Amino acid sequence: VRIIDQTLLPVEERMLDLATVDGVAEAIRSLRVRGAPAIGLAAAYGVLLSLELYLGSACPRRPEYFFDREEGMKPFEPDSITINDIRQTVQSASSVLAGTRPTAVNLFHAIGRMESAGKRDAADARELCRLLADEAFAIHEEELEVEYAIADNGSPLIEDGMRILTHCNAGGLATAGYGTALGVIARAHEEGKRLTVFADETRPLLQGSRLTVWELKKRGIDVTVLCDNAAASLFAASAVDAVIVGADRIASNGDTANKIGTLNLAILCEKFGKPFYVAAPLSTFDYGITSGERIPIEERAVGEVVSIAGHPVAPPETKAYNPAFDVTPASLVTAIITELGVIERPDCSKLLGIKGVKHR
């Protein structure tokens, strides 16, 4: 599994090859790979990685030996491996990956799909491995198609000349490659609309200034970064026409968890009468919970706030409040842009009425 180490951007574009499930889990936990859809994909491939030694033909590498915890290096004998071995491996990898980060539901959706694939009927271990590999690649391909569909559905909301504020990074780095919020912006740009994008820097980890600016510049889209606390001033100066963000989990009533600071922008949109759009695949929807209050919010380390690039910016032993996400109530969401269409003024009945969604 090859990822770009997002913690080093924009200073360094370093690719990381992750060889183990633990490596994938570490990369998710430390935000080397981040963004709800991208976390889901990393987890699906992480499950696959755990099978690599069993996998044979579905896998780019074909070792002739594999490492057995008890017996050390052993010749690779796929025929000696049972369907049950595979299922146990999937289960164990899933459990490690599910423990990495709590908020983005795409992670659990992707793991759930891999677990289901692992339960399918198969003639032997090799065939089951192929089914699992097919599932991981299908998740990736579907996710990319979904992003293009979100961009198609969202672009009509973006008018020529619009000044759009976004938060955190909901671009290709956060997804299967095209982006959700930034995908909508990119599609509008490709269609020839002239856009001005403002990117909140997004403390504490600065995904806005580090990643969103980097992506938009690569795409040739005009972008200006600002400190998160300057957004109100931008609204007061009538310099923002719309806000568009991604999502990490959407409850069945439309309440949306996204990067800390998102709620703030939704409140500013309400105050200044501007639309607040959420662009998110249906894999972000969690029909298992009925309200945003029930979305688990990850609290991250104090060090992310009180030191920057290794330099202390607060006195020793300073306490910090550092939730990674906040919840925007559905009442503040103008529309959710999904692959199946735009849900205006989302609520429970509209979300439950989406065609093709499987409910838990």
Place this chain on the structure above:
Amino acid sequence: VRIIDQTLLPVEERMLDLATVDGVAEAIRSLRVRGAPAIGLAAAYGVLLSLELYLGSACPRRPEYFFDREEGMKPFEPDSITINDIRQTVQSASSVLAGTRPTAVNLFHAIGRMESAGKRDAADARELCRLLADEAFAIHEEELEVEYAIADNGSPLIEDGMRILTHCNAGGLATAGYGTALGVIARAHEEGKRLTVFADETRPLLQGSRLTVWELKKRGIDVTVLCDNAAASLFAASAVDAVIVGADRIASNGDTANKIGTLNLAILCEKFGKPFYVAAPLSTFDYGITSGERIPIEERAVGEVVSIAGHPVAPPETKAYNPAFDVTPASLVTAIITELGVIERPDCSKLLGIKGVKHR
């Protein structure tokens, strides 16, 4: 003029001795000394510093020689100096100091007072210098008395057990020594009220995490820092009872300019039904302008946003929107706490009715 270099806090507590007007101007421009009242004091002493060579007895140092630009080191002969020399020196120092930062009106108030003092009748240059020195020390002493009065007037608004959010630094570092917003908090704490203070880190220069946390810890007050964008989440969790901030300039209708991000907190207070207090001396009021739209807002360098502690956090040549202040409309201000009393729901007629205020 001795200051603590605030750009180095909290890592290093380094005192700086400023020996020239240009040195004071540089310290104000680069925020080594900052906070509206403190900038005013630095400017008053800056004017005094320009007179130091003339000043003789009013000054702690009594050089026997002074440096003349054209003639180099010359014996100190105060009797050869005219009243007009002093007035020209005051004028020239005032002009340098007035060009440092545009928003805080205390700067212009203090300079105006020094200029007026320079125009007073005096028997000779030495007496005029003494009048100017008296004025600078009076500004300092009055400002400190004013802060104690603000604390006295504001403390009754603070209830036992309150959870208070503040922004930037309106403490002793920003003022004559006791603080405005933090002075109110400190007084309530001294009176035995149990308080929880949340300090916005206040990007880009982190006066909240670097200075406010440092001051509150020294005063033994419980404090937790948060990224500016996490304030909405704190309100949504019902964890904030009130916001209290300082001010850099207040128009005659009550519109208040303060550190960028303040408007955001006022909007959150309105949204969540919490009081939004401004603590500011009357030297912060500008009766020369009728509305916040006319307050000049300083736009600071892009580098403050796109690099942190010398590390780039955005791609090269990234544009940044970086105003140092924003304007909170009077309609969002629950009360302004001044040395003369608390002005609830401030408006033009209430502000013009304040006893003892000189109107331009």
